[in-house]
Amino acid sequence: xxxxxxxxxxTIEDAKIFLAKEKGISPEFRTIIQLILVLMxxxxxxxxxxxxxxxxxxxxxxxRNTSNKKKGASKRKPGGQAGRKGSQLKPIKDPDEVxxxxxxxxxxxxxxxKEAGYxxxxxxxxxxxxxxxxxxxxxxxxxxxxxxxxxxxELVTRPIQYGPKTxxxxxxxxxxxxxxxNRIEDYFSDQIGLNISTGSFFNFNKEACNLLTRFDAIAKxxxxxxxxxxxxxxxxxxxxxxxxxxxxxxxxxxxxxxxxKRGSEAIDDIGIIPRFxxxxxxxxxxxxxxxNCKHALCNAHHLRALEWSQSEDKQGWAQVLQKFLLKxxxxxDNAGGMLTKRQYDYYKKExxxxxxxxxxxxxxxxxERETGKRGRLKKSKSRNLLERLREYVDDxxxxxxxxxxxxxxxxxxxxxxxxxxxxxxxxxxxxxxGALIFSRIRAYLITCRKHDLGATDALEMLFRGExxxxxx
Numbered sequence: 001x002x003x004x005x006x007x008x009x010x011t012i013e014d015a016k017i018f019l020a021k022e023k024g025i026s027p028e029f030r031t032i033i034q035l036i037l038v039l040m041x042x043x044x045x046x047x048x049x050x051x052x053x054x055x056x057x058x059x060x061x062x063x064r065n066t067s068n069k070k071k072g073a074s075k076r077k078p079g080g081q082a083g084r085k086g087s088q089l090k091p092i093k094d095p096d097e098v099x100x101x102x103x104x105x106x107x108x109x110x111x112x113x114k115e116a117g118y119x120x121x122x123x124x125x126x127x128x129x130x131x132x133x134x135x136x137x138x139x140x141x142x143x144x145x146x147x148x149x150x151x152x153x154e155l156v157t158r159p160i161q162y163g164p165k166t167x168x169x170x171x172x173x174x175x176x177x178x179x180x181x182n183r184i185e186d187y188f189s190d191q192i193g194l195n196i197s198t199g200s201f202f203n204f205n206k207e208a209c210n211l212l213t214r215f216d217a218i219a220k221x222x223x224x225x226x227x228x229x230x231x232x233x234x235x236x237x238x239x240x241x242x243x244x245x246x247x248x249x250x251x252x253x254x255x256x257x258x259x260x261k262r263g264s265e266a267i268d269d270i271g272i273i274p275r276f277x278x279x280x281x282x283x284x285x286x287x288x289x290x291x292n293c294k295h296a297l298c299n300a301h302h303l304r305a306l307e308w309s310q311s312e313d314k315q316g317w318a319q320v321l322q323k324f325l326l327k328x329x330x331x332x333d334n335a336g337g338m339l340t341k342r343q344y345d346y347y348k349k350e351x352x353x354x355x356x357x358x359x360x361x362x363x364x365x366x367x368e369r370e371t372g373k374r375g376r377l378k379k380s381k382s383r384n385l386l387e388r389l390r391e392y393v394d395d396x397x398x399x400x401x402x403x404x405x406x407x408x409x410x411x412x413x414x415x416x417x418x419x420x421x422x423x424x425x426x427x428x429x430x431x432x433x434g435a436l437i438f439s440r441i442r443a444y445l446i447t448c449r450k451h452d453l454g455a456t457d458a459l460e461m462l463f464r465g466e467x468x469x470x471x472x
Contacts, residue, residue, distance in 0.1 A: 001293035008311075012037055048140050091122045095139070155465060166194065167204045168459035174201055175208075175441045176455050178418070178425050209437040211462050212444050218471055219255045219447065220272055223248050227278040228296075228404040229410035231288065233262055234419055237428035238435055245439060248272045249415045254446040256415075256431065263287040279402065281409045284388070296398035298409035299325055302389065309382040317358035318382065321389070326356060328400065330405045337403035344401045351397065355390045362386055415446055 012466050019033055105113075137150040142322070155164075173179045181198040183471045186195045219467035223229050233246045238259060244262045248255045248270070258264035264287045270335040273280060279294040303325065328347055332339060337349070344456050365377045379387075399405045420440065448458040451467060461468060 006098075008040075012040055053405060057208045088217055089124065091120070095122060097192070130193055134192070138425050143362075155463075162196070162200070162204075164460050164463035167207070167463045168456060170196070170201050170204045171208050171441065171459050172455055174444055175438060176203060177414075178422050180426070205437050205441065206433075208459070208462055211465075212440050215444050215447075215467060215471055216255070216440055217278070219443065220255050222253045223250065223255055223272055226250050226253070228281065228402075230279065230281045231273065232282065232409060232412035233266075234416050234417055236419065236424060236435060238432055239428060239430060243435070244430075245416065246270055247412055247416050247434070248263075249397070249412055249442075249446075251411070252447070252450050254415050254443045254450070256443040258435040258439055264290055264463070267291070279398065279405055281406065281410055281412065284294050285393050294398070295392075296394045296402075296405045297331070297392060297395045299396065300408035300410060303395065305385050307428065311379065313382045315358070315362055317361050317386075318353060321354050321358075324351065328397075332400055341401070342352050344397070347400060348393065348397060351393060352390070355386060356387050418442065 015033075015037055019037075022030075022425045025033075029223050052206055068179065086235060100118075102249050128429065135152055135156055137152055139150075140148045142148070173184050174181065179187075181201045184201055185196060188196045229248050229250050231246070231248050233244045238258075244266060246257050247260060248268055255270075256272045257266075259269060262285075267287060273288070273291050274295070274381050276291070276293050279297040280288060280291075281294050281298065283298045286315055289295065303322055305323075306318040306322040310313040310322070341358055360381070362382050364383060365374075399407045417440075419438075429438065444462075445455045445458060448455065448468060449467065452467055453470075458468065
């Protein structure tokens, strides 16, 4: 990295060489200088991180360009592109209301006229109003004075209560659209004429969470029985304390669980991975390797790490391997999701050739420590990456030989993404119970979306005491 035309990385390396040659300074002063150089190197590494070469979000990039694209930058015409399936406002055959418009004959020229049909135009709008259903249970009394009352519907338990649509709308806005309770309160009051307290909104969310206990158990069993799952975890804030939201998911199911720990203790408590025997896709979080299953590593993380090595550490091999992985992924896609055993063996050898050549450009550190000193030698970030890519070659290339394994762990990261939005909107969860409610409802709604069921319909079914057919 250059700052004011000064190559900071080269300057630090020159300082290290000069310090090693200098014999006339005290050990204490030498140690202080070494510490300063280490701190400068760490700061240099951090300054070089962005969304292209690390897991940092694009919003954290320094001097990022947020302006609109320049005119003429794209050759595509404005509007929908060829092949896009769009939506269009179309008239309906049976309108809810018909208003007939009569001509004012006083404004017409004199003459005889006959009916010739009509020209129609439709205006689509919607109405929001309170709909109250009163159930009147018949009462009969026999000749002995015994009183008999007809049964109310199972979910009608109080003299006055909110219905499934009201509850579903509330949960939809708070847990799916992430709207704060006080704004939901304003919406119901201003738009519908219902004065619902924020405490009631919380109770609706809690009720939904309790109704999803069965879904929670079924989702776990479905994921355990699948051939491949994506796993990930992200930090969440519960009243100022750092906890972790874990996910296990695939193309059809999503499961969330908040836990105070990130590693093996949480994984064991959740109970999915310890019973799983397929392939887990992850970002090389070491605790996952404690479990007896196959592993597939996220190559999106590898591409970003290789980007850092070539741009910040000037490693030519990193660019070569980055292009190799992208080309290989395209070849796998064109082949329908996997290559033959012979092709896999060929590309694995090519992969190893790149890493073996990289040893000369990025060698392991020399042991120049004083006699008797122990411990592992400190390696550069690029060297650690090189060794990891070599040691876990089968997990890096798992997507080549298994059609169920994706190139990246984007499925897990995508399912977790809205949690970050929730934390930005609300700042934190007020309690562990709130985090659990959010997690279970979001997992249910994401799973329903994967089965082509909309969030509103899914929530209304839930408050009617039903679960979708795919859950069983």
